[in-house]
Amino acid sequence: xxxxxxxxxxxxxxxxxxxxxxxxxxxxxxxxxxxxxxxxxxxxxxxxxxxxxxxxxxxxxxxxxxxxxxxxxxxxxxxxxxxxxxxxxxxxxxxxxxxxxxxxxxxxxxxxxxxxxxxxxxxxxxxxxxxxxxxxxxxxxxxxxxxxxxxxxxxxxxxx
Numbered sequence: 001x002x003x004x005x006x007x008x009x010x011x012x013x014x015x016x017x018x019x020x021x022x023x024x025x026x027x028x029x030x031x032x033x034x035x036x037x038x039x040x041x042x043x044x045x046x047x048x049x050x051x052x053x054x055x056x057x058x059x060x061x062x063x064x065x066x067x068x069x070x071x072x073x074x075x076x077x078x079x080x081x082x083x084x085x086x087x088x089x090x091x092x093x094x095x096x097x098x099x100x101x102x103x104x105x106x107x108x109x110x111x112x113x114x115x116x117x118x119x120x121x122x123x124x125x126x127x128x129x130x131x132x133x134x135x136x137x138x139x140x141x142x143x144x145x146x147x148x149x150x151x152x153x154x155x156x157x158x159x160x
Contacts, residue, residue, distance in 0.1 A: 001061040002097045004105065005034055010120035017041065019049055020100050022060070024145035025135050027100055029127045031120050038069035055079040060097075062086055103130060 004016040013031035020027045030048050032040065049056075059076065061067040063085050076083050104126055111122040131142045132151040143151040 001059060001067070002101060003064065003066075004101055007119060008116045010117050013120050016104070016123065017044060018097060018100055018104065019045075020097055021053070021056075021142070021146075022096060024142050025096075025138055026142035026146050027127060027130055029104060029123050031123055036066070038066045038071040041066050042072060042075050055081050058082045058084055060084045060086060100130070 001020075002018050004018060005014070007014050007016070010031075013033050015032050015034045015036070017030040017032055018027065019030070028048055030044050032044060055076075057080075059081055061083070066072060067083070067085070073083060107126040107129060108119045108122060111125065112118045128151075134141055138145055141151065
């Protein structure tokens with residue numbers, strides 16, 4: 001888990017919570033407004049992650065204020081989730097999330113181009129694009145790893 005902050009305000013949001021499943025590479029991009037509290041992040045985490053996948057066994061994050069808060073620690077302790085914190089510039093623990101962050105930033109840069117304040121409108125497409133792209137490490141898309149089938153085609157076409 002990580003945050004992308006410092007974005008231009010887009011439809012009430014200026015930050016993104018990035019959540020990546022280490023095994024399947026499946027991700028979620030959740031828009032939020034900075035400053036945010038541990039309680040707000042926990043509510044979004046429950047609404048967008050736990051409702052779909054349940055509580056994870058472990059969570060790797062940086063040592064941000066939200067992730068070090070008593071509230072966040074207690075929530076995960078009660079669920080039996082082990083919190084692991086990455087150290088600065090330690091690719092074994094934070095490399096995967098940094099790659100996803102770069103992919104997301106590049107996707108949004110291309111999608112919004114000169115309309116920077118429209119990034120939130122493209123966030124769900126960035127998530128879909130990432131989750132339906134082939135990953136050499138898993139030899140499949142994250143979508144297939146989670147749902148055991150290929151993603152549905154968005155546009156049907158026929159070749160005559």
